[in-house]
Amino acid sequence: MTLRSILLHPDPRLKKPCEPIARITPEIETLAADMLATMYDAPGVGLAAPQIGVLSRLFVMDCVKDPEAEPQPLVMVNPEITWGSEGLSTYEEGCLSIPDQYADVTRPAEVRVKWLGLDGKTHEREFDGLWATCAQHEIDHLDGRLFIDYLSPMKRQMITRKMVKLKRDRARA
Ligand code: NI
Numbered sequence: 001m002t003l004r005s006i007l008l009h010p011d012p013r014l015k016k017p018c019e020p021i022a023r024i025t026p027e028i029e030t031l032a033a034d035m036l037a038t039m040y041d042a043p044g045v046g047l048a049a050p051q052i053g054v055l056s057r058l059f060v061m062d063c064v065k066d067p068e069a070e071p072q073p074l075v076m077v078n079p080e081i082t083w084g085s086e087g088l089s090t091y092e093e094g095c096l097s098i099p100d101q102y103a104d105v106t107r108p109a110e111v112r113v114k115w116l117g118l119d120g121k122t123h124e125r126e127f128d129g130l131w132a133t134c135a136q137h138e139i140d141h142l143d144g145r146l147f148i149d150y151l152s153p154m155k156r157q158m159i160t161r162k163m164v165k166l167k168r169d170r171a172r173a
Pocket residue numbers: 094095096097137141
């Protein structure tokens with residue numbers, strides 16, 4: 001398992017729609033294992049392939065935050081939202097590509113997601129709570145969309161300016 005480095009916003013690779021994955025190969029299994037390790041190490045509850053510079057439709061998530069509880073890693077290839085609830089929920093979101101910045105985003109409270117698993121089978125399941133928010137946030141990444149795209153232009157520019165400065169400081173260090 002290899003920890004991959006996580007791209008920081010702004011980066012053109014975070015703005016691109018990703019390509020579907022044709023089939024599960026050993027390379028895809030390795031990619032998923034690396035992404036889970038990278039996500040747990042960060043630590044975070046979700047990580048999408050474009051965040052490590054791979055423009056393929058795959059993300060990993062595990063919204064079990066209690067370190068004492070059993071982990072519930074999920075790997076979703078070519079995920080699609082097939083249903084979203086009318087009821088909305090607002091969650092203070094963050095992103096491993098936008099460290100230390102958080103903002104309220106409102107999304108459907110429940111979603112049904114269809115995806116290809118590493119077992120080569122199609123799965124479909126409903127999610128609520130943090131799992132629903134996280135799945136939508138990660139699928140957005142696969143379409144080149146970040147949570148800050150839901151904010152006002154002013155708020156988004158403020159965060160982007162902070163990130164430009166952070167990247168400059170890190171490059172100097
Ligand atoms: Ni994110």
